[in-house]
Amino acid sequence: MLKGKTIVLGVTGGIAAFKAAALCSKLKQAGASVHVIMTQGATKFVTPLTFQSLSRNLVFTDTFDEQDPSEISHINLADRADLFIIAPATANILAKIAHGIADDMLSTTLLATMAPVMIAPAMNVHMYEHPATQNNMQILRERGVRFIEPGVGQLACGYVGKGRLSEPDEIMLEIQSFFQESQLLKGKKVLVTAGGTVERIDPVRYISNDSSGKMGYALAGEARRLGAEVTLVATQTRLPIPDGVDFVKVNSAQDMMDEVLSRFDTTDVVFKAAAVSDYRPIEQLDHKMKKSEEEWVIRLVKNPDILQTLGQRKTTQFVVGFAAETNNLEAYAQDKLKRKNCDLLVANDVSQEGAGFGVDTNIAQVFDAEGLVEVLPLQSKQDMARRLLQIVTGRLASHAGSVYVQGNDFSEEN
Ligand code: CTP
Numbered sequence: 001m002l003k004g005k006t007i008v009l010g011v012t013g014g015i016a017a018f019k020a021a022a023l024c025s026k027l028k029q030a031g032a033s034v035h036v037i038m039t040q041g042a043t044k045f046v047t048p049l050t051f052q053s054l055s056r057n058l059v060f061t062d063t064f065d066e067q068d069p070s071e072i073s074h075i076n077l078a079d080r081a082d083l084f085i086i087a088p089a090t091a092n093i094l095a096k097i098a099h100g101i102a103d104d105m106l107s108t109t110l111l112a113t114m115a116p117v118m119i120a121p122a123m124n125v126h127m128y129e130h131p132a133t134q135n136n137m138q139i140l141r142e143r144g145v146r147f148i149e150p151g152v153g154q155l156a157c158g159y160v161g162k163g164r165l166s167e168p169d170e171i172m173l174e175i176q177s178f179f180q181e182s183q184l185l186k187g188k189k190v191l192v193t194a195g196g197t198v199e200r201i202d203p204v205r206y207i208s209n210d211s212s213g214k215m216g217y218a219l220a221g222e223a224r225r226l227g228a229e230v231t232l233v234a235t236q237t238r239l240p241i242p243d244g245v246d247f248v249k250v251n252s253a254q255d256m257m258d259e260v261l262s263r264f265d266t267t268d269v270v271f272k273a274a275a276v277s278d279y280r281p282i283e284q285l286d287h288k289m290k291k292s293e294e295e296w297v298i299r300l301v302k303n304p305d306i307l308q309t310l311g312q313r314k315t316t317q318f319v320v321g322f323a324a325e326t327n328n329l330e331a332y333a334q335d336k337l338k339r340k341n342c343d344l345l346v347a348n349d350v351s352q353e354g355a356g357f358g359v360d361t362n363i364a365q366v367f368d369a370e371g372l373v374e375v376l377p378l379q380s381k382q383d384m385a386r387r388l389l390q391i392v393t394g395r396l397a398s399h400a401g402s403v404y405v406q407g408n409d410f411s412e413e414n
Pocket of ligand 1 (some may be wrong): 076142253272273274275278303304305306307308320321322323324325336
């Protein structure tokens, strides 16, 4: 099943390193070409010879111990990998990758690779639950790393809790589904917008909103994971750009409109997750406004509606709109979907706790022209992105586009 795939298996120093030997053997049996990198810690638990015998390849433990003068091992491995899997992953390697530390063969190769990374952590329950570890995992998730969560049970340290390395069979299933899923959007171009637009008043002041961009970033990372060529058009956020995603930074709604429209003709799917300011100051001062009068009136003018423009121009593109509502969610969502001629509309009730701006979770309802498609209960934005992409991928095959007729639309689906 993994014939022709090159998998780099990183093994770090935990008692579960012995399970990585079984994983290595299963990967090899499934036809993959397996290259193992061990940290010094890992070699205290299992010998490199074990992995060398199972993988039938040299095992790397030291960045400077080059076996072949014609190549630089960490770059070569980084370039050849179709997938990087770290099992078991200690809290230490999570911290190193999250912060770009490259001080041994494994962390250096990880920094050099463009390949997708999958991580199966294993550690003491308190180390796992420590905010530092959870924070590092969140950083990595946002960057597109896929985690195979540890199981709950008796740990080698004597505690009972979450921290046991997932079983090699479960890790194998994840790896297989990863390779299957990475073909789903192959050859498709996906455009995602994210973040709140910035409408300048003067060089030091602007109008914006509370959007964190998290939903859009999660969608971009997920679409990339499914094999799409992804462009993320986003405003300034503190979020890490998902691996392999083409990033275009914008400020105002007009900038966003220009960048989106210039790519729209060659795009297959658009996720319009950005929170676009509905209005901008009529006038943008080129100097800082000085304090003088008791009142300062700023006149605003309506911004172009990017989604509505896309809805009018679309031919074969599949367009997903988003709506932030605080009341009458269903009626407003249906109206927006029709008015903006979207194929799907994801509506969040931002008045609910755990939904909307700034938080890591979301609650939404998905609509199409026929009505409610699915209710998405409270879940992480990452999980919601995954589900939304499943819905879109499922519909793409039968999607033949739709035609916009003056404030009305009809779909031509086969
Ligand atoms: N949108 C857009 N351009 C705008 C305003 C909104 O492309 N100028 C897009 C958003 O990216 C989102 C969808 O339209 O996908 C709905 O945004 P929302 O702010 O909920 O809707 P509005 O049309 O602005 O309606 P209202 O603020 O009155 O609810």
